[in-house]
Amino acid sequence: MNELERLLEKEKQIKAKIQAAKSRESEKQRKLETRRKILIGAMVLEGMKNSEEYESKIRQNLDKYLTKNKDRVLFGLPEIKEG
Structure with missing residues (x-):
């Protein structure tokens, strides 16, 4: 094997x-998020x-x-009709 091949x-x-380190960092950031x-x-x-007032504001948001709809059901919100 010549020098060029070794360097390559x-x-x-x-x-x-580098790719492995980037993957580890990305996974770490996902876990923190x-x-x-x-x-x-x-x-x-x-x-x-x-707090009922706080709950009301959160539900409005x-x-x-x-x-x-699958997310809305988790919070007892009415389904959105499509179309």
Whole structure:
């Protein structure tokens, strides 16, 4: 194997390591984002249990935000008729 071939092989290995590191970082960020969503959701649900006014505001916002009927059903919102 000549020097060029060795360097090309080394480049290939480095690119694979870079891709693996990027994948690990991406997975780490996805997990952090999921944890943030869970914690915010728990806080909002707790607030909804403790305050009718807060619950009403959240439901109004959800009614505007949620467009998929399968999601709306989770919060007892009326289905959106398609068409």
